[in-house]
Amino acid sequence: MKSAKDRMDIISAYREVGTYRGAAEMCGTTHKTVRRVIERFEAGDTPPPRQPRPRNYDTVTEIVAERIASSRGRISAKRLLPIA
Numbered sequence: 110m111k112s113a114k115d116r117m118d119i120i121s122a123y124r125e126v127g128t129y130r131g132a133a134e135m136c137g138t139t140h141k142t143v144r145r146v147i148e149r150f151e152a153g154d155t156p157p158p159r160q161p162r163p164r165n166y167d168t169v170t171e172i173v174a175e176r177i178a179s180s181r182g183r184i185s186a187k188r189l190l191p192i193a
Contacts (some may be wrong), residue, residue: 110156111146115138116150118136119132119136119146119147122135122136122143123147124174129141129143130143130145176192
């Protein structure tokens with residue numbers, strides 16, 4: 110999946126050159142990718158919004174916040190790691 114910047118670069122390259130292969134050469138991708146991006150853009154499709162990914166520290170945020178509050182911010186990460 111291309112980023113929004115890559116998609117806009119592809120669209121502007123296609124408008125400048127007028128061919129899938131020419132735009133692909135300019136953007137460093139394949140002509141098939143350029144075709145897909147242009148077709149989606151002309152159809153008015155927008156990519157679905159990204160779902161937020163879970164973080165590896167989500168399960169321990171309450172414990173860490175509690176320990177920080179009880180120590181008034183004086184606890185170090187070295188002391189928090191075994192607790193978490």
